Amino acid sequence: MRQIAGSIQGFMKYKNLLYELVIRDIKVRYRRSVLGVLWTILNPILMMIVMTIVFSTLFRFEIEHFPIYFFCGNIIFSFMVTATSDALQSILGGASLIKKVYIPKYIFPVSKVLSSGVNLFFSYIAMLLVMIATGVEFHLTMLLTPIVVFYVMLFSIGLGLILAAMMVFFRDIAHLYGVFTMAWMYLTPIFYPVSLLAEKSHWFLTLNPMYHYISYMRDITLYQTIPSLAENLTCLGISLFFLIIGLIFFYKRQDKFILYI
Amino acid sequence: MAQPIIEVQDVSIMFNKSSEKVDSIKEYFVRLVKHQLMFEEFWALKNISLTIEKGDAVGIVGLNGSGKSTLLKIIAGVMKPTKGTIKVHGSVAPMIELGAGFDMDLSARENIYLNGAVLGYSRTEMDKKAESILDFAELWDFVDVPLKNYSSGMVARLGFSIATAHIPDILIVDEVLGVGDYKFQEKCEKRINEIVATGATVLFVSHSIQQVEKLCKHALWLEKGKQVMYGDILDVCAAYMNQ
Numbered sequence: 001m002r003q004i005a006g007s008i009q010g011f012m013k014y015k016n017l018l019y020e021l022v023i024r025d026i027k028v029r030y031r032r033s034v035l036g037v038l039w040t041i042l043n044p045i046l047m048m049i050v051m052t053i054v055f056s057t058l059f060r061f062e063i064e065h066f067p068i069y070f071f072c073g074n075i076i077f078s079f080m081v082t083a084t085s086d087a088l089q090s091i092l093g094g095a096s097l098i099k100k101v102y103i104p105k106y107i108f109p110v111s112k113v114l115s116s117g118v119n120l121f122f123s124y125i126a127m128l129l130v131m132i133a134t135g136v137e138f139h140l141t142m143l144l145t146p147i148v149v150f151y152v153m154l155f156s157i158g159l160g161l162i163l164a165a166m167m168v169f170f171r172d173i174a175h176l177y178g179v180f181t182m183a184w185m186y187l188t189p190i191f192y193p194v195s196l197l198a199e200k201s202h203w204f205l206t207l208n209p210m211y212h213y214i215s216y217m218r219d220i221t222l223y224q225t226i227p228s229l230a231e232n233l234t235c236l237g238i239s240l241f242f243l244i245i246g247l248i249f250f251y252k253r254q255d256k257f258i259l260y261i
Numbered sequence: 262m263a264q265p266i267i268e269v270q271d272v273s274i275m276f277n278k279s280s281e282k283v284d285s286i287k288e289y290f291v292r293l294v295k296h297q298l299m300f301e302e303f304w305a306l307k308n309i310s311l312t313i314e315k316g317d318a319v320g321i322v323g324l325n326g327s328g329k330s331t332l333l334k335i336i337a338g339v340m341k342p343t344k345g346t347i348k349v350h351g352s353v354a355p356m357i358e359l360g361a362g363f364d365m366d367l368s369a370r371e372n373i374y375l376n377g378a379v380l381g382y383s384r385t386e387m388d389k390k391a392e393s394i395l396d397f398a399e400l401w402d403f404v405d406v407p408l409k410n411y412s413s414g415m416v417a418r419l420g421f422s423i424a425t426a427h428i429p430d431i432l433i434v435d436e437v438l439g440v441g442d443y444k445f446q447e448k449c450e451k452r453i454n455e456i457v458a459t460g461a462t463v464l465f466v467s468h469s470i471q472q473v474e475k476l477c478k479h480a481l482w483l484e485k486g487k488q489v490m491y492g493d494i495l496d497v498c499a500a501y502m503n504q
Contacts, residue, residue, distance in 0.1 A: 017378035024375055028366050100361035101379055102338030102353075172285040255341045259276060260284065 010104055018107050025115035040122040051191050061193055065222060068136050072217040073190035075123040077210055080156050081181050082119060086112035087160025088167050088174060095261040105254050109160040113153055141220040148216045151235045155209055158242030161250040168260050209238045266462050267313040267336060272345035274331060276303045305331045306486045318463040320477035322501050327483040329466045333357060333433050351430025359420030365409040369400055369419055372408060376423045390426040398422040418445055425452050428459050435466045470498055
């Protein structure tokens with residue numbers, strides 16, 4: 001109990017540092033590059049155009065509003081991938097600090113996940129632009145977007161903590177994770193209809209955390225539905241599960257980091 | 262008056278000295294199959310015990326590799342001892358390397374806030390100090406220049422100014438006074454003396470015995486991780502030089 005109180009006290013002391021690190025990441029990423037911001041908006045749009053051409057003319061999936069269907073899946077999934085890949089490198093990246101000053105180490109992966117949120121924000125704007133261009137109506141249910149973003153962030157922090165801790169001991173995790181996320185992307189209904197997987201192996205789909213977040217996003221953006229309490233609890237449950245596992249995994253190993261970085 | 266601020270009790274720390282570090286899964290399995298997973302113990306510190314009282318200035322002397330920096334890192338909370346306990350009462354300003362945590366792409370002003378946050382200070386607290394920091398570092402002409410365009414001396418000056426902007430309970434100085442020109446070195450020594458005068462505790466590591474004698478009241482002599490002597494500054498320094 002005292003340990004938890006101590007952790008919370010520590011967090012309050014270092015929340016400024018978290019804020020400064022997030023600002024630093026954003027500044028360094030977008031400094032002196034107007035095009036930098038433009039690219040983060042353009043990139044998902046260009047991706048969407050390629051995907052739309054490939055999947056609605058070549059493969060002929062019958063999906064209504066395919067560009068937005070793809071967008072909902074892609075921005076959530078890309079956010080998770082960027083956030084966790086950045087978190088993966090974060091402890092090694094912060095080595096110069098960790099070796100010299102005491103700071104809570106979880107701050108590094110957490111700050112990376114939070115600063116990736118900025119990219120998500122720009123991608124979301126890109127999606128709004130495409131919605132206007134393709135004549136998809138805006139719905140009030142879209143106001144629930146911050147909730148799903150919150151779920152995905154918690155999930156990414158949990159996964160990011162595990163990856164960052166593993167990376168300290170095994171440097172080739174970075175390569176493996178790249179392959180892993182690619183497989184994960186193909187196994188998630190981002191650019192093909194959910195029914196394709198749902199018919200054959202429904203259990204597999206429900207085990208994929210990203211499927212739940214992406215469905216949530218599509219419900220509120222495309223289908224005007226407010227996700228049920230059960231769906232909310234499922235998403236929150238998955239996020240908290242990963243967050244807690246991540247924290248335990250990280251805390252058990254963090255004292256050894258200094259010997260390996 | 263005699264109030265202990267740092268209590269080090271029977272502290273030992275062990276590293277793995279094996280010649281090649283295994284840091285990939287592939288390596289790990291290759292070596293596991295070949296039975297080459299070596300683990301060679303190396304005790305960087307062994308059974309160190311000392312109590313430092315509030316307001317004391319303690320110098321740590323010893324040859325290279327005697328464990329001076331490791332001890333400072335344990336006191337600063339960067340490392341945890343393998344055995345033994347350590348208690349530190351109060352805030353620590355570590356100067357183990359000047360400018361640790363600077364981001365070279367950011368300007369001096371932005372780094373002041375970043376580094377301040379590393380030491381646990383908020384933006385508003387750093388707002389008050391920003392001017393005196395830049396005054397002390399004499400870097401007004403370069404405030405908005407990214408740090409990558411600074412000389413190493415300028416970076417060190419900025420680092421020292423930020424680390425000593427707030428008066429800490431414990432100041433840890435690890436061979437950082439060798440940087441900068443003689444004028445700035447004098448300024449740093451003066452500043453450390455000011456901090457000592459406020460009643461702060463100072464831990465000081467330097468290869469310059471004169472500097473240690475000038476700043477400290479007590480000294481600890483380490484050799485290959487073992488505690489050789491701890492006591493009055495003049496006694497320890499004399500014994501150290503006569504070994």
